[in-house]
Amino acid sequence: MRLAFSRLWFDQSATAAIEFAITANVFLALLLGIAGGGYTFVVKSDLEQALTKAERYALVHNESNADLTNAIAGALSTYKSTNLSISFARASSGGVNYVKASLGYTVRFGRNMPFPPITFSSTRIFPT
Numbered sequence: 001m002r003l004a005f006s007r008l009w010f011d012q013s014a015t016a017a018i019e020f021a022i023t024a025n026v027f028l029a030l031l032l033g034i035a036g037g038g039y040t041f042v043v044k045s046d047l048e049q050a051l052t053k054a055e056r057y058a059l060v061h062n063e064s065n066a067d068l069t070n071a072i073a074g075a076l077s078t079y080k081s082t083n084l085s086i087s088f089a090r091a092s093s094g095g096v097n098y099v100k101a102s103l104g105y106t107v108r109f110g111r112n113m114p115f116p117p118i119t120f121s122s123t124r125i126f127p128t
Contacts, residue, residue, distance in 0.1 A: 040120070047103045047122040050075035054101055055126040063128060072103065079105060100125045 050072045057063060057071045065088045072086055085104040090097065104121040 043105060043107070043120045044122065046076060046079070047105060047120060051101055051103060051122055051124045055124065058099060058126060058128045068099070068101065072101075076105075083107070097128045098125055099128050 053075045054068045054071045058068060061067065068088060069086050073081065073084070076084060083106045085102075085106075087102045089100040089102075091100070092098065100123065102121065102123045104119055106117050106119045108117045109115045
C-alpha cells in the first residue's frame with residue numbers, strides 16, 4: 001500500500017493536464033470579463049451617439065416625440081427594439097424650449113442564467 005501511494009505521489013505524467021485545468025478557468029474568466037467590459041463600453045457609446053443624433057435632429061428640424069424616437073431607433077437599428085426604452089420630457093425656461101431624452105437598453109443573458117438583466121441608460125437635456 002505504501003509503495004502504491006508513493007508511486008502515485010511522485011508520478012508526474014499528468015501534471016500538464018492538471019495545471020491546464022487550473023489555469024484555463026482563470027484565463028477563460030479573464031477573457032470573458034474583458035469581452036463583457038468591452039460590450040458595456042460599446043452599448044454605452046451607441047446610446048450616447050443615438051442621443052447626439054436626436055439632439056442634432058431636434059436643432060435642425062421642427063421635431064415631435066415620434067420624429068425623435070424614429071431618429072434614435074434608426075441609430076440603434078442593430079439593437080433589439082423590445083429591450084430599448086425611449087422617453088421624452090419637455091420643459092421651457094426663459095423662452096427656450098428643452099427636451100430631456102432618456103434612453104435605456106436592457107441586456108438579458110438568457111432564460112436559465114443566474115444573472116439578472118443589466119440596464120444601460122443615458123440621459124441628455126438639449127434645446128429645441
